[in-house]
Amino acid sequence: MTVTSTDDPLRGVVAIGGSAGGVEALSRVAAGLPEDLPFAVLMALHLPEQGPSVLAQIIDRAGPLPAVAAENGATLEPGRIYVAVPGRHLLTRDHRIVLSNGPSESGHRPALNALFRSVAVSFGPRAIGVLLSGVLDDGVLGLAAIRARGGTTLCQSPDDALFAAMPSNALRAGVVDRTAVAADMGAVLMGLARRGSSGHAKSTDAYLELENHIAMTEPLAELDLQTLGPPSGFTCPDCNGSLLTVADGYYRCHIGHAWSADALLSARDREVQGALLIAVRSLEEKSRLARKLAGKAVSDLVRERYAALAAETEKALAVLRERIAVAVAETGASDDG
Structure with a gap:
């Protein structure tokens, strides 16, 4: 395994996430990442909250970049892959890893929306989001957040994904800048590194900051979420509390659990x-x-x-x-x- 020098400045962060079929997709992405990638890479998969995960070892063996299980407080370095661990959101703040026990989103912790939002808030136009194989729509709102902050969004070509629903939902939502097969993502990322930021309009939506704060809170932390939106008439599957309508097809309960309609x-x-x-x-x-x-x-x-x-x-x-x-x-x- 060749370890990339950490003397190079961190050009940005690539957040990559998947669900069903994601182990294969993440491995193929890792295999195509170049040794001189000037980004830190965060990888997340929907993992069961209980029990160990060998995902970091799988990714480490798959390609030239070193991959490790993410540790709270670790400094982000270019040319390294930080892999989500069970039961914790993988987030970032001040160029460091944050492992959070915050409210689950669409029943998941780690959740892809939480990861993508976090890099959007922390890195703005230097954030890149990549959505891979999976079912339902976790990650779609997170890609929208990255674009809103001037970052770049990619997704696996649906024909290349074992489960096409997740990238297809992102494409239908209009939040993807470019598609590619998993094996070609490394070349695409190097092209982005040479080109620089995407040039998208930058948003200063305060609600994005609030959602990132919610993901970083501890369980049962006091949150003033009454102003998020009107009652939806639905209840939260996680806690049976009332869900508020945050946006069309998107809900949060008073504890902070988030759910898409799907x-x-x-x-x-x-x-x-x-x-x-x-x-x-x-x-x-x-x-x-x-x-x-x-x-x-x-x-x-x-x-x-x-x-x-x-x-x-x-x-x-x-x-x-x-x-x-x-x-x-x-x-x-x-x-x-």
Whole structure:
């Protein structure tokens, strides 16, 4: 492994994120990064909050740049890759890594929107966001933040992604400057380094600063979020609190959990499936109990009543199982696993 000299000045930060299919995409990007890349690279993937991750080791073996698991307070250096760890947002402030236990976003910590917003706030036109393979739409609002602060946004070509929904959603939202296959991202980044900043109009949206602050807070920190927007009529899947409408299709609760409309819908699908499974268990137990009572009945009338109840329950159980099979088939492809 060749270690790039840290004597060169930091020209900017590249934030790269993915979800389903992201390990392969991140590895292919890492393999194509040049040894003299003048940027620090932050990589995040939707990771389970519990348990260890070997993502940093995978990325380190994939290409010429050294990759390490991100550590809170580490100074950003050019030509190095800092990889997100489970259960923490990967953020940056004052040219240092911030690992935050702040509110999850669309059910994820680390979240791509939080990462992209953070580099947008910290590096402005020297920030580059790259969105890779994945489902749903985490990262789309973050790319918009990078563009608003004068940075540059890229996404993996949908045809090159194992799961095309995430880059396709970014393209539909109009927040992508350029697409490329994962293996060519290194060459694109070097071209950007030679060219300089994108020249996008720079925004000073105070709300972007607030959202970055929310991501950096500790759990249950006191946040004045009443002014974010009107009540949405929906509840937060994380805490069951009321969600406020921050923007069209984007919500936050009073604790700070953030949800896009697509992610919220997916969470409701999982809740419905969970409730249906509980109903299956209850119906199975009801049927067994009714059959048991019918077998112990002392009269034909009582036996027939319990047998009829069991038959009715088993009919409902068959219908419910069929409905669950359909629901799983319809929503399984949109689950990060």
